[in-house]
Amino acid sequence: MIKKVGIVGSTGSIGRQAVDVILRNKGAFEVVFLSCNSNIQELQKQIALLKPKFAIVLDGNKGIKKIDNTKILHTISDLLSLISTQEIDLLLSAAVGFSGIRPTYEAIKSGIDVALANKESIVSGGKILTYLAKNTGSKIIPVDSEHSAIYQCLMGNDKDKVASITLTASGGPFIKRPDDSLSFVSVEETLKHPNWSMGAKITVDSATMMNKGLELIEAKYLFDVPAEILNVVIHPQSIIHSVVSYIDGSTIAQLGYPDMRTPISFALGFPERVNSGVNTIDLAKISNLTFYEPDFNKYKCLKIAVDVLKSGSNVLMIAMNAANEIAVELFLKRKIKFTDIADIVEKTVYSFAEKEVSDIEEIFEMDILARQTSIKICKTEYGV
Incomplete structure (x- = not known):
């Protein structure tokens, strides 16, 4: 039976390797949609190879309406609508960072199996997502x-x-x-x-x-x-x-x-094993x-994460993940030192009390608050 797949984050590292696995297993998969942030050049190559019905480009540039026979959409609402309305057996959630939580949540809510490469989804909303999966029958297969x-x-x-x-x-x-x-x-x-x-x-x-x-x-x-x-x-x-x-x-x-194609192929093919090329x-x-x-x-970041894990507080988990995303971006832009990453994360995490939020919208609110806190720390203490 052909497995129908949607790929969130298709032009990133995991997404590109997933496309490679799919192409090695002709007739095993049908790609219903691809999504990316802004890498149109890579997306065009993937569309030519996979011929999906839809593709989503989330960078806000709505000029492109069609590539070949693939309809191009442009908003997160479009992406969530495709997940909930199209016939999909498996969603590969490979977006980078916290942004991956919404499509992951939508797929699980719809009872769709998820090949999960977006660890931030589970770090921030693990209890909610796993509880929801038990109720909807969605399998979460880690990548x-x-x-x-x-x-x-x-x-x-x-x-x-x-x-x-x-x-x-x-x-x-x-x-x-x-x-x-x-x-x-x-x-x-x-x-x-x-x-x-x-x-x-x-x-x-x-x-x-x-x-x-x-x-x-x-x-x-x-x-x-x-x-x-x-x-x-x-x-x-x-x-x-x-x-x-x-x-x-x-x-x-x-x-x-x-080689990431091994766990990718396991998640895509589950419960069968397919050729990974490895x-x-x-x-x-x-x-x-x-x-x-x-x-x-x-490895101070690991120590912070271990302490947060032991606390059991998903507020601290959300704060840690948000601060890390902010700090890593600043480091990649050469605005802070490598060792500043752990310091910014630690200061952000301990700005919050240990508690639990249990609603998906609260998680998004906490993420915004944690990012604001982290940005303030970066401005006042690191001048960026």
Whole structure:
């Protein structure tokens, strides 16, 4: 049976690799719509290859009405309407940042399965989205390599028998760099990830290890597990993607080369496996796998995220995510130092009381307030 797919964020790193997987599996997928922010050139290429009925360009430029036989729409309302009205089996939610929460929410509300690459959706609205999914029957299939690994390691096992879940982290480009030199690193150095090819925002998050903090929170909600069984280990080779240990002493790990097409293909094809274009591992050629405890002095963003996770407050989670997005954008624009990112996040987070918001509109309001708070901190303390 052909699976009908909508892709939010099709021109980003995850979206482009998803298109590659879809093209490798002729006849398995029909793309109903694509959406992007502003990369019309890449979108045109994808339209020529996939021939979707619709495409959405959200940059506010409404001059383009049609590309080939694909109707071009331009607003978030158009996108949400397509999700709720078109016949779609799976939504790939691959937009970057908090903006991905609305289409994710709309798909789950409509009972559509979601291949989730937008971790910020779950970090900010995890309890609401997972509760809604249980009621609508929507499956949330993670695309992050770590959560895809955990998902696979849990399959066929009793979750109540899990002793611990360990997410692996590469350590980013500065794993061997002394702590006291990090304030001098450049944007270019930060964007040179040793293992993965990703977009700018997630690559910076990998360097600060905020991505791993977000992933810990995401794991708590996706798998409905207590925070105390979740932990992180640095694994520079990025071959083991996550590990689940059980009370009988068994430990199950998922291995693969560091290529996002593997978890993307798992999520797109689920419950079947499809061709990803990635080679299987040759164990004889892997000479050494190493593991280290993360250094919280170097990775301050990870420490903040761990503390926020332990608090259980989604207000702090929303504030942390919003502040991180603001700070990373300023760093990429060369307006603050690399080490300022963690400081801005910490100051923003602790401007808020630990509490819970339980309505989707409240989450959006909290996000706006957190961004305003973060921007004020950046202006008054960093002059930007």
